[in-house]
Amino acid sequence: MTDSGFLSAINVKKSYDQKSLVVKDFNIDVKEGEFITLLGPSGSGKTTVLMMLAGFESVTSGDITIDGASFTHTPPYKRNIGMVFQNYALFPHMTVAENLAYPLTVRKMPDKEIKARVAEYLGLIELGSFGSRYPGQLSGGQRQRVALARALIFEPKLVLMDEPLGALDKKLREQMQFEITRIHKRLGFTVVYVTHDQVEALTMSSRIAVFNDGVVQQYASPGDLYERPANAFVADFIGENNLLPGEIISVDGQSIQVKMPAGAMIRAQAGDCGESHGPCIVSVRPEKLFIRKPGQSYDNAIEVKFLTRHYVGDFARYYFELSGGGQITVKELSSSSASTYSEGDMVSIAWMAQDCIAFRRPDARN
Secondary structure (H helix, E strand, C coil): CCCCCCEEEEEEEECCCCCCCCEEEEEEEECCCCEEEEECCCCCCHHHHHHHHHCCCCCCEEEEEECCEECCCCCHHHCCEEEEECCCCCCCCCCHHHHHHHHHHHCCCCHHHHHHHHHHHHHHCCCCCCCCCCHHHCCHHHHHHHHHHHHHCCCCCEEEEECCCCCCCHHHHHHHHHHHHHHHHHHCCEEEEEECCHHHHHHHCCEEEEEECCEEEEEECHHHHHHCCCCHHHHHHCCCCEEEEEEEEEEECCEEEEECCCCCEEEEEECCCCCCCEEEEEEECHHHCEECCCCCCCCEEEEEEEEEEEECCCEEEEEEEECCCCEEEEEEECCCCCCCCCCCCEEEEEECHHHEEEEECHHHCC
16 A cells, blocks of 8 residues: 555556456555656556556556545546657647647637637747647657647646657657656646656656566655665666676675675675575666776775777776676766776776665576
8 A cells, every 4th residue: 555645556456368467566656746757668567557547448456546536447538637649649630729729629618718728838838830730740849749738738637648759869859858847847737657768767757666577666766766776677777787796695784795706705785685695686887886096995896807998978988807707887987087908908996885786686586
């Protein structure tokens, strides 16, 4: 059971064949005005959850509430929810203004109020002079802005967005991320947003629910997900990461001593490792690692073999081979004074214990 919020899902499950569960046990609470993202790989259950919230898919068991009232069995047209899809879903034979007016017309709003509301929302999406154009005369970004305005114009409390930026190129996608968050902050509606793009989720969300195999692995703020992932799956899925195999030697509160395959001993923060011994995965992000220089002191240091360096403009990635097999990546800001290495050079890389977390190995969970 979750804490009661504006929108709550309580023990929600979904099965299409009454045998296997696509969504296994979905619990979430959403505060009014939050921007919540359902994030996960394809087939993880996030879109199925969105369709149940919209009423397009039935709930096998469990309950969904808004303002404390169940609407699990309420038909979609009575839920008063705004929807934004990847394919825009605009009426091609209607002008932009007519597309925006449509949700107000079906709600029998007076013509004068419709005209004023359409003008207001055209201004909101910065397309004030585009009302007489047809969707086919607009760019992809402009069509998506119209689709967003149409979902908002009847002032729903809840807006559901299913991969709305998936069809846009990278630059336009980033512009639309800014537009959606700008309009969200201005109007204060509640959003449940589905994406498989982790950067998009981290950029836009108040909180993120990370899905895998029909189960929410962690539901937290972007900062908490990145800095304190709940398990190895979240650590691997959110952002760049090095996942190093090891063996737990001892546990002292939140501090764990881990033996690396080549014998080096390191210290890490305790993640979901409850056992005092056994195999583990140590998560340490590339930007938390340093190529050690004389006189510098860190909690952990290991010797590695240099493989190659990739220049990416504002930063560079250094790739190294671990003594016990596998690779580790270091990410550093680009600098004219950056060290240069030849393939095969032995280098010491180091990091602080507070910047790495030990998790149970995913294949050792059961």
